Amino acid sequence: MTVTVKIPTPLRRLTSQKDKVPAEGANIAGIVESLEGQFPGMKDRLCDENGGLRHFVNIYLNGEDVRYLSGIETPVSDGDELSIVPAVAGGC
16 A cells, blocks of 8 residues: 655655655555665664654554554555654653
8 A cells, every 4th residue: 555654854854855755555564664665764763672663753644643543553545644743742
């Protein structure tokens, strides 16, 4: 399945400043592997050493947080939109 992945500003140096890129896979894990193949270093920024999503990275599939679906095993369909959103922290 081919999906469109929205790339956040901090990761655009890996994508030659592209804000959207196509990726292929049957699930989020496959999409991450596709991104890694196109843009080396992407997987390290999205996944921890066990292959799960890093705590400070949020991935949304068509506006839904994949952590509340099936996580990295969440299936994707052709034409879906994936958004990578770095977590924001701070405050008083």
